Amino acid sequence: MEEIGRNPTDVSQLRVGIVGTGFIGSVHARAARLAGARIVGVAGSTPERAARAYAARLAERVFRSAEDLIESGELDVLHVCTPNHLHASITIKPLATDFDAAALMAARAAQSARTATAPFVYRFHPMARTVGGAVGTMAVSQVSPGRKNRLFLEISGSEASVAFDQEQPETLWLGRRQGSELLVRDPQTLSLPVLRYSSLPAGHAQGYHDCFDAFTADSYAAVRGERPEGLPTFDDGARAARICDSVLASARTRSWVEVHPA
Template sequence: METIKVGIIGTGFSAGFHTESLRRLPDVEVVAVAGSSLEKAEQMAKQYGIPRYYGDHHELIGQPDIEVIHNCTPNNLHYDINVTAMLAGKHLLSEKPLGMDSKQSAKLAELAEKCDVVSGVCFNYRHFPMVMQARGMVQSGKYGAPHLVMGSYLQDWLLYETDYSWRLDPELNGDSRAIADIGSHWCDTVQFVLGQRIIRVFADLHTVHPVRQKPLEHGATFGGDAGEEGSEEVEVSTEDCGSVLVHFEGGSRGVFTVSQVSAGRKNKLQFEISTRETTLYWDQENPNKLWEGHRNQANNELLRDPSLLSSKAAALAHFPGGHEEGWPDGMKNLLIDFYSEVKRRKGLKIPGKPQFANLNDGHRIMKVIDAVLESNAKQCWIDII
């Protein structure tokens, strides 16, 4: 089989880890990058040894040899680029969110049904081995139906009022920040494990720093404070943190908290699911363990060892037990899954079914985000239809 040629659109943090992860796949090659300027694209091309670079994403998408587009741009550009890529017949893996609101994501999900391309959203946490193990255990029915779900996604990179990123600008990021940026990951992961969608929410969101210091020179995500360049005061309307009560379609109740202002928490996505017979707990910062709680016997921890896991979970564990895997490996698993489907479209017989989030999944998450914002504004329960 010929190497699948890929174009990356974007030059920031997401574009970098997509590029590095793609290099772990032997039959995929990043051949081009496009940025908001030719200079940024050239800089990234030199950094990663990418042969071609463009200052206009339309030019990249128009290249006939490029089969797959990775959309790693700021949120306000996702919709237009995703539409352009699919209409051009390119397979698409988009960073979330699909658009700025659920109206845009609805159009993208509809377009994906009409276009003969593989399209997915980069919800990478469902591709961790112990998340897949938890999914199999919960959905087996062996332990009884889940009745309570708790969790959080906590970070500290926006703790100080001097911390600033383009994600604080609703014109670029959207009307939600913490919920849309990290809460969306929690929702997708838990829905995947349960096999149940969130159907109702009650939200309480909070902006800790309504005024922040914006650097006079642009900084990237996780870029830090203003430094020596100086800054200006800007008002912030999006949430720094918040909690959401949720109902799932299977009857489970739950609550999750998101924060980008929790000191010492770097990337702590965690969930705890209680069923009739057990409680399962997983923490992304300690991803190789799945805790099992019991009432009438000793609690235990299941380790990420392929010989101890279900077949589906073991397929995501690439090294023997004791050889620790982590965040970059979850991304690798997502890409293996996505590109296996691309190969199936090319006629290759590859076993299994795709597990990655498709555009319908991405649209559903956008509806959850919109409902959370509406609930916070009205201080009431909002149904997600």
């Protein structure tokens, strides 16, 4: 997601455009509407696909190409919802399919001094955010057969461990030498910084859409000049691309690969 238009600090309703007509484009459009934005236009790989997505996105206009949408002068924010290999020519998570391209995009975003975010949306689940501040060493392995978009994070310390499982996101596992426990998402017990991401009462599960909506709202807040804590930027996207490159190198060499900081 990129800020591309006028200075919107005093704008109550941001004008957004969406490039991409598939599933993730629908997710972005839903989150944009919930955040109070106007969907000014949509563009797809062909004008015909954009026209088919026009009604579903509740967009005001169909643009013949991404270039026409970007250069229209009608946008404050651009949502890039294209296949991964096209992100480098427009941008998003993964920013690109290799680290060099992702690093270049992050550098250009920094030079522009505009808001540029990447949707690492499970940062916005209250239970994942509860782990925030824990520091550990990460090992990355191949996706397990049968798992569907699983994100499993565990930090193992000498005295205690903590784990978050995206497939069971309402609980956080805490392990200690004297025993283990499951911490259940409950607005009555969450810390104040985390509480604002807990949008439902305990017992009503929050998931991907809720996280994406919160990510979009925080991105728009950043466009307006706020500084939401933990908002993932293109720098985070470039770091993820570096990790992916290291995973591929490990698979090729059948050895451990250390991921060096930028």
